[in-house]
Amino acid sequence: MEYIFKALPASKRVALVAHDNRKKAMIQWCLRHRSLLEKHSLLATGTTGGKIEETTGLKVEKLLSGPLGGDQQLGARIAEGRVDLLVFFWDPFEPMPHDPDVKALLRIAAVWNIPVACNSSSADMMIQSSLMERTFDREVPDYQNYLEQR
């Protein structure tokens, strides 16, 4: 796999998503890291974003609710190179009506080499990374060879 390097500014675009049983954990995580999160641009699926805004006062761009297409909107943002970190507290105990969308979101994040945190331990490490606070070159996969072979 070839990579091209893209310079990311110090302020990152952080996507926040939580399934219903994980929303409390997401809010606690946002409260814990409020001062770090406010340095970045936040976007979220609809209900998650609304609850984060209400409880933390952080400003969040809200997409559609997940089951109504929010995961797909976020996937499109990732494919367009407009997301730098995905924090997705998905529920490992409940099947979702929109499971295909959840899987597609995780897949497209892997395709574009986006850091993904699926629980608070990994999210803690990522949000506190020094890379979050400074400009750095991110490795973006270059799919030109893949496209030429098809």
Ligand SMILES: O=C(CO)COP(=O)(O)O
């Ligand atoms: O379902 C979701 C992610 O798959 C989250 O959607 P909401 O933030 O609208 O609850």
